[in-house]
Amino acid sequence: xxxxxxxxxxxxxxxxxxxxxxxxxxxxxxxxxxxxxxxxxxxxxxxxxxxxxxxxxxxxxxxxxxxxxxxxxxxxxxxxxxxxxxxxxxxxxxxxxxxxxxxxxxxxxxxxxxxxxxxxxxxxxxxxxxxxxxxxxxxxxxxxxxxxxxxxxxxxxxxxxxxxxxxxxxxxxxxxxxxxxxxxxxxxxxxxxxxxxxxxxxxxxxxxxxxxxxxxxxxxxxxxxxxxxxxxxxxxxxxxxxxxxxxxxxxxxxxxxxxxxxxxxxxxxxxxxxxxxxxxxxxxxxxxxxxxxxxxxxxxxxxxxxxxxxxxxxxxxxxxxxxxxxxxxxxxxxxxxxxxxxxxxxxxxxxxxxxxxxxxxxxxxxxxxx
Amino acid sequence: xxxxxxxxxxxxxxxxxxxxxxxxxxxxxxxxxxxxxxxxxxxxxxxxxxxxxxxxxxxxxxxxxxxxxxxxxxxxxxxxxxxxxxxxxxxxxxxxxxxxxxxxxxxxxxxxxxxxxxxxxxxxxxxxxxxxxxxxxxxxxxxxxxxxxxxxxxxxxxxxxxxxxxxxxxxxxxxxxxxxxxxxxxxxxxxxxxxxxxxxxxxxxxxxxxxxxxxxxxxxxxxxxxxxxxxxxxxxxxxxxxxxxxxxxxxxxxxxxxxxxxxxxxxxxxxxxxxxxxxxxxxxxxxxxxxxxxxxxxxxxxxxxxxxxxxxxxxxxxxxxxxxxxxxxxxxxxxxxxxxxxxxxxxxxxxxxxxxxxxxxxxxxxxxxxxxxxxxxxxxxxxxxxxx
Numbered sequence: 001x002x003x004x005x006x007x008x009x010x011x012x013x014x015x016x017x018x019x020x021x022x023x024x025x026x027x028x029x030x031x032x033x034x035x036x037x038x039x040x041x042x043x044x045x046x047x048x049x050x051x052x053x054x055x056x057x058x059x060x061x062x063x064x065x066x067x068x069x070x071x072x073x074x075x076x077x078x079x080x081x082x083x084x085x086x087x088x089x090x091x092x093x094x095x096x097x098x099x100x101x102x103x104x105x106x107x108x109x110x111x112x113x114x115x116x117x118x119x120x121x122x123x124x125x126x127x128x129x130x131x132x133x134x135x136x137x138x139x140x141x142x143x144x145x146x147x148x149x150x151x152x153x154x155x156x157x158x159x160x161x162x163x164x165x166x167x168x169x170x171x172x173x174x175x176x177x178x179x180x181x182x183x184x185x186x187x188x189x190x191x192x193x194x195x196x197x198x199x200x201x202x203x204x205x206x207x208x209x210x211x212x213x214x215x216x217x218x219x220x221x222x223x224x225x226x227x228x229x230x231x232x233x234x235x236x237x238x239x240x241x242x243x244x245x246x247x248x249x250x251x252x253x254x255x256x257x258x259x260x261x262x263x264x265x266x267x268x269x270x271x272x273x274x275x276x277x278x279x280x281x282x283x284x285x286x287x288x289x290x291x292x293x294x295x296x297x298x299x300x301x302x303x304x305x306x307x308x309x310x311x312x313x314x315x316x317x318x319x320x321x322x323x324x325x326x327x328x329x330x331x332x333x334x335x336x337x338x339x340x341x342x343x344x345x346x347x348x349x350x351x352x353x354x355x356x357x358x359x360x361x362x363x364x365x366x367x368x369x370x
Numbered sequence: 371x372x373x374x375x376x377x378x379x380x381x382x383x384x385x386x387x388x389x390x391x392x393x394x395x396x397x398x399x400x401x402x403x404x405x406x407x408x409x410x411x412x413x414x415x416x417x418x419x420x421x422x423x424x425x426x427x428x429x430x431x432x433x434x435x436x437x438x439x440x441x442x443x444x445x446x447x448x449x450x451x452x453x454x455x456x457x458x459x460x461x462x463x464x465x466x467x468x469x470x471x472x473x474x475x476x477x478x479x480x481x482x483x484x485x486x487x488x489x490x491x492x493x494x495x496x497x498x499x500x501x502x503x504x505x506x507x508x509x510x511x512x513x514x515x516x517x518x519x520x521x522x523x524x525x526x527x528x529x530x531x532x533x534x535x536x537x538x539x540x541x542x543x544x545x546x547x548x549x550x551x552x553x554x555x556x557x558x559x560x561x562x563x564x565x566x567x568x569x570x571x572x573x574x575x576x577x578x579x580x581x582x583x584x585x586x587x588x589x590x591x592x593x594x595x596x597x598x599x600x601x602x603x604x605x606x607x608x609x610x611x612x613x614x615x616x617x618x619x620x621x622x623x624x625x626x627x628x629x630x631x632x633x634x635x636x637x638x639x640x641x642x643x644x645x646x647x648x649x650x651x652x653x654x655x656x657x658x659x660x661x662x663x664x665x666x667x668x669x670x671x672x673x674x675x676x677x678x679x680x681x682x683x684x685x686x687x688x689x690x691x692x693x694x695x696x697x698x699x700x701x702x703x704x705x706x707x708x709x710x711x712x713x714x715x716x717x718x719x720x721x722x723x724x725x726x727x728x729x730x731x732x733x734x735x736x737x738x739x740x741x742x743x744x745x746x747x748x749x750x751x752x753x754x755x756x757x758x
Contacts, residue, residue, distance in 0.1 A: 052650050073656030085647035089669045098665075099655030150655070 002028045002063045002076065002153035002187050004049070010057030011044055011211075018044045019211045021058060026187060028063075031180050033190045033198040035234070036208035043158055045208070046191045050079050050156050063153060073099075078147035079156040082163060084139045086131040086146075092118075093127040096146045117148040120182070121175075137168045144179070157190040161197065177201055195235055199223070207231050229279055229357035238284050238312065238326050240351070245280035247273050247352075254360070256280055256352060260297040260317050260325075265350045267360050279353040284312065286349035287327040295342035297325060304335055315341060404732070411726035414526040418721045426525055431467065433476050433520045438493075438501060441509035450504045457519060458499040469495040469519040476518030495519060531726040539717075540701060541727050544709035548687060549734075550618055551697065551705055555625035555686045556679055562626065563633035564675065568663045570634065571642040572649055582638070588631035597695055600624060604696075616703065621696040628692070629682050640674040641667055676745035683738050706731045 004026035011019040018041045026032050034042040047053045049060065051072035060067055067075050086095050093114055094101075100110045118124045121141045131139055140160060147155060160176070161169045177200070180188055192198055198205050199219045207214040207222065207230070214234075215227040226232035226240075233239040248262070249255030250269040256262065258280040282296070290296070299317035302324050309331050314324040327343055329335065352360050409423040421430040439455045446452075458464065468477035471487060479485040484494040490506035495517065503515060536542035569575075570582055604623070605615045613619075644667065652662045668675075690707040697703045704712070710727055717723045 050650075050654060052653070072650075072654045077654065079651070079654050081647040081651060083645060083647050085645065085651040087648065087652075087666060098652070098657075102656045102661060146651075146655075 002185075003061075004154065004187065004189075005061040006049075006058065007061075008058035009045070009048060009055050009060055011041070011048055011053060012056045017211060019048070019055075022211075022213055024206065024213065024216070026189070028187055029185050031188045031190065031201055031203045032206060033192060033202035033204075034206045034208055035192055035195060035198045036214075037234070038193065039210075040208040041211040042191045042193075042208045044211075046079075046156055046158055046189060049154070049189065050077055051075050052079075076153040077156055078150040078152035078154075079158065080140070080143045080147050080160045082159040084131070084143045084163075086139055086142055088131055091128050091130055092123060092134075092142050092145075095131070095142055096149045099146070099150050113149050113151070114145075117145040120148065120179070121145045136164050137172055140164065140172060141175075144176075148179075153187065155186055155188040157188065159192055160190075161192070161194070173197060173200060195237065199235075205235075207234060209234075225359065225361050226351065227359050227361075229281075229353050232281055232351060232353070232359075236283055236285075238328070240281045240283050241287075241323075241325050242353075243280045243325075245278050245352070247276050247278055250274045254352065260299075261295070263296060263350060264347060265352055266347050267350075267352055269352075269360050273354070273360075277355050279357070281351035281353065282345050282349060284326040284328040285310075286345045287325075287329075287343045288345070289329065289333065290342040290344035292344075295344045297343045299325065299341065299343075301335055301337050301339050301341055304337055306331065311335065313341070315343065407725045407729050407732075410721060411531055411729045412527045412529065413531075413722070414528055415531070415720070415722040417523065417526060418725075426527075429522045429524050431520055431522050433518060435473070435476075435516065435518050438503050438514035438517055440514045441511055444509045450506060451508050453503040453509065453514070455501060456499045457495065457501060457517065458521075461499055464499075464521045464523040465497045466495055466499055466519045466521050467497070469493075469517060471515065471517055473518060477520045481519075493517070531722045532730070535723055535726045535730065539709075539713065539723060539727070540704075541706070541709055541713075541730055543701070544704050544706045545730060547697075547703060548706040551621055551625070551693065552683060552686045554618075554622045555629070556682045558622060559626045559629040559633045559682060560675055560679060563630055563637050563678070564668065564671065565663070566630075566634045567637035567641050568659075568667055570638045572662075572667075573659060585631050585634050589635060591631075593628055593691070596628075597691070600627070601695055616696060616698040618697070618703075621693060624692055624696050625682075625686050625689070629685070633678050633682070636678050637671065637674055641671055644670055673745045676742045680739055680742050684735050687735055 004024070006022050006024040006026075009019055009022040009024075010017070022045060034045060036042045044053060048055045049062075051067070051070065055068060062075055062077070087098065090098065096114045096117060097110045100113065114127075115124070118127055121144060123138070123141055123145055126134060126138060126142075131142065134142070140163075143160070157176070161172055164172060176190075180186075180201075190197070190201060202219055204216060204218055205222055206216050209230055215222060215231045217227075222231055222235050226235060229242065233242065243258045243260060245256050245258035247254060247269060248257050250271050250273045252268050254265045254267055254269045254273075256265055256278065263280070287296075297315065297317050299315040301313055302316040303314040305312040305314075310328050311331050311333070313327045313329055313335055315327060316324050325343075335341065354360060406423050409426055410418055413423065413426050416432075417426065417430055420432040436457045438457070439453045441453075443455070444451045444453050457466070466481045468480050469485075470476045470478035471485070471493065472478070479495075481495055481497045484492045484502075486492055491504070493501065493503045493515070495501040499521075501517075536545075570578060570585075601615075604620055607613075608615055608617075608620070648666055648670075649662055652666050657665065688707060690705075690711065693705045693708060697705065699708055699712075706727075710724075710731060713723060713727055
């Protein structure tokens with residue numbers, strides 16, 4: 001009912017291009033998260049959907065209607081800002097009622113909807129307060145309440161948790177997830193640079209870089225089968241280990257040599273890729289201490305970061321690699337600095353990317369729309 | 371370590387004391403003359419001449435001249451001719467400390483002693499002002515003996531000066547004239563400037579940057595340079611419609627024109643500093659530019675509107691030049707500053723008139739300042755964005 005369709009959406013400030021043609025289909029009721037590094041255009045894209053920025057190319061449809069030139073208030077959207085953007089001279093009640101008052105709705109209707117939203121967000125006893133008399137988390141709840149009162153088809157969140165402290169961030173994140181559950185038909189688009197928020201909240205994640213979509217997919221899909229090097233390194237913490245390598249034997253199972261040794265990866269490669277230069281990747285958490293004679297890597301423990309639950313082991317495998325290999329091992333494993341260590345990983349957890357950075361795993365259309 | 375922190379604490383406390391002393395100094399410099407004007411304006415005009423206002427709460431001693439009763443009032447008593455009476459018109463108002471009969475020595479004899487004036491003539495003046503003037507010969511002449519005396523007068527405060535100044539000196543009329551000029555000349559530019567400032571801060575239209583630059587440029591146009599051309603233009607337009615050249619409307623427009631560049635500049639800077647998300651949020655809520663201005667920007671800009679109102683009010687209230695040129699100097703239109711100027715010429719020695727007029731002139735700016743100064747504190751934005 002409130003599908004969003006973006007076709008070749010472009011945004012330029014003069015000669016400076018911010019968005020280079022974004023294509024995206026968002027289904028009604030989906031929770032979509034835009035992630036990407038600073039300056040990737042994720043906020044600009046959100047503001048373009050809101051109508052706060054005019055797009056300079058392409059079409060934007062909400063619920064089947066082209067809204068390129070429709071003012072923000074007529075698009076059926078509501079937005080929650082990072083800085084809350086509460087009207088400081090109005091009480092919580094007036095903040096939440098502002099939009100409906102502007103629309104000249106009936107007083108009883110305004111009262112009913114504001115009270116209802118306040119009930120959902122447990123703000124009822126704060127309705128007479130001014131924003132300055134509230135904590136950061138409460139203010140953000142008021143901002144969300146203001147959005148709920150508008151009864152929008154699409155909710156837009158622009159880094160709503162960035163201004164909260166760590167504990168409050170977790171609590172509010174869960175509140176947002178519950179809010180989404182209680183409104184299954186409302187589409188939500190959420191911008192963040194925090195991958196934990198992206199992984200926990202999203203139905204689908206849109207990874208953006210330099211104004212282009214790098215990959216769209218469910219959180220686990222992005223984690224398990226990143227479409228390219230950028231997504232591979234952006235999702236997951238610490239980032240995936242990437243080593244230069246070469247395809248020794250192409251086929252249904254690919255034989256790879258990398259600077260740490262050799263491996264067989266269960267990913268099909270075309271015969272034309274025989275001998276191609278590739279990037280070989282493995283996530284730190286997929287590495288474990290080798291049990292048998294076979295191992296993926298062997299090196300000297302350079303540094304250990306003990307986090308209690310896990311420890312991050314920095315392994316110097318030599319051979320001219322600048323960055324050490326990082327392995328996430330259980331916290332109770334006995335590792336000694338300076339000791340030689342052999343690490344292994346399951347074949348299914350290995351990743352290979354071609355010279356342009358794309359994964360050899362071809363994404364089927366079904367996977368893309370999942 | 372402890373010593374270092376002790377030193378730094380001592381330094382900061384010294385700095386704080388320095389600030390306090392400096393503030394105290396400026397407060398004193400400002401307050402003392404103002405207080406002087408207030409006290410002087412409330413004193414009796416005779417006392418103003420004899421002692422400074424700082425002595426006004428103590429009895430003052432002044433030397434005066436008077437005349438004893440004439441020969442017609444003499445009585446013959448024990449072979450002497452005696453004139454009795456009181457040198458004060460209202461006995462008991464003050465006390466005599468000394469007296470004399472020659473202007474060269476006005477306090478030759480202490481009060482209560484009998485002074486031998488020679489030729490068998492004696493004079494005794496008592497502290498309460500009563501006197502006995504006796505002589506062995508019969509007094510002659512139409513006028514009584516001249517006498518000088520030093521009297522101690524208790525402090526006397528009166529509102530008579532204010533009554534006089536407001537009624538007979540036309541200061542009351544000028545006060546109303548000044549109000550008639552100042553209030554519209556403060557409100558009109560604020561209203562225009564607020565709209566202009568919002569548009570220049572938050573609306574996108576071609577030529578906006580140039581318009582801002584021109585307004586900033588107008589800030590440095592000297593008033594004196596524009597004054598006469600402006601009057602000429604106003605008269606030209608006025609003639610077209612048959613409007614006289616010196617009217618209140620003329621001076622309102624003149625002050626509005628001279629005040630607008632600064633008003634727009636000040637208000638625009640403030641409004642441009644309001645968080646952008648507020649406007650965007652309101653726009654998503656469906657508010658038009660006019661509604662955003664009226665419901666969000668205007669209430670939040672109240673501190674800066676108050677600041678500008680104070681500036682403009684004081685400037686217009688204290689203005690003499692524009693008023694002289696655009697309003698003239700006739701009794702109907704003379705403003706307070708012009709009236710003060712005229713009084714300085716005509717009543718230059720009458721301190722009670724001048725101080726009273728001066729205090730009437732400063733009382734309104736003081737009220738305006740103290741009633742609006744709390745809006746200088748920009749606490750209104752707290753809570754709209756993080757950290758507030």
